[in-house]
Amino acid sequence: xxxxxxxxxxxxxxxxxxxxxxxxxxxxxxxxxxxxxxxxxxxxxxxxxxxxxxxxxxxxxxxxxxxxxxxxxxxxxxxxxxxxxxxxxxxxxxxxxxxxxxxxxxxxxxxxxxxxxxxxxxxxxxxxxxxxxxxxxxxxxxxxxxxxxxxxxxxxxxxxxxxxxxxxxxxxxxxxxxxxxxxxxxxxxxxxxxxxxxxxxxxxxxxxxxxxxxxxxxxxxxxxxx
Numbered sequence: 252x253x254x255x256x257x258x259x260x261x262x263x264x265x266x267x268x269x270x271x272x273x274x275x276x277x278x279x280x281x282x283x284x285x286x287x288x289x290x291x292x293x294x295x296x297x298x299x300x301x302x303x304x305x306x307x308x309x310x311x312x313x314x315x316x317x318x319x320x321x322x323x324x325x326x327x328x329x330x331x332x333x334x335x336x337x338x339x340x341x342x343x344x345x346x347x348x349x350x351x352x353x354x355x356x357x358x359x360x361x362x363x364x365x366x367x368x369x370x371x372x373x374x375x376x377x378x379x380x381x382x383x384x385x386x387x388x389x390x391x392x393x394x395x396x397x398x399x400x401x402x403x404x405x406x407x408x409x410x411x412x413x414x415x416x417x418x419x420x421x422x423x424x425x426x427x428x429x430x431x432x433x434x435x436x437x438x439x440x441x442x443x444x445x446x447x448x449x450x451x452x453x454x455x456x457x458x459x460x461x462x463x464x465x466x467x468x469x470x471x472x473x474x475x476x477x
Contacts, residue, residue, distance in 0.1 A: 261292035261294065278305060297327060300319070318360065322377055328354050335382025338380060341432055344382075344384065348405050352367070358370060358373075371397055
């Protein structure tokens with residue numbers, strides 16, 4: 252029997268769904284949870300796909316761990332809570348090639364990539380949907396740099412540690428990007444408010460399709476009889 256699960260790394264908890272599947276089979280639930288948590292402890296805070304292969308006769312089970320989605324690994328690597336909701340306009344991080352290599356190595360066994368370089372390109376592709384720059388560039392441009400061999404040295408060395416000086420330069424560049432983004436968003440919001448204000452009828456004016464109320468005619472003075 253095969254059971255597919257999605258658990259939090261190192262923190263799997265007993266649940267009714269799992270109990271219903273394993274209980275009747277006579278499988279020790281506590282033993283399963285303990286082994287799954289041990290196998291996924293390196294993925295704390297991430298959702299991890301897990302497969303249990305259970306032998307109903309011997310009551311033995313085998314655990315298969317699959318690495319979390321690339322997007323989740325990137326968010327963990329870059330300390331992000333979520334991806335950008337406006338990928339084309341708002342960038343949320345600036346990854347180094349070393350950080351990309353780190354994620355690629357974690358995903359290598361689950362990617363249809365023939366080598367680490369291909370895995371790196373695959374991870375860079377995921378950066379597009381999250382709004383992440385790579386080495387100060389859009390993912391498409393960074394992918395071309397990988398093809399042209401610009402990062403062959405780091406990939407061949409499987410470098411996963413970003414030099415401090417380089418990290419400082421990437422952070423400085425991204426701060427400039429963020430400042431420009433915030434200024435642009437502010438300008439767009441102000442323009443939208445101005446347009447809205449211009450479109451709204453002034454006080455006392457008739458709205459489109461309405462007839463302005465006629466003013467009251469002045470009342471003629473009544474002559475006093477002598």
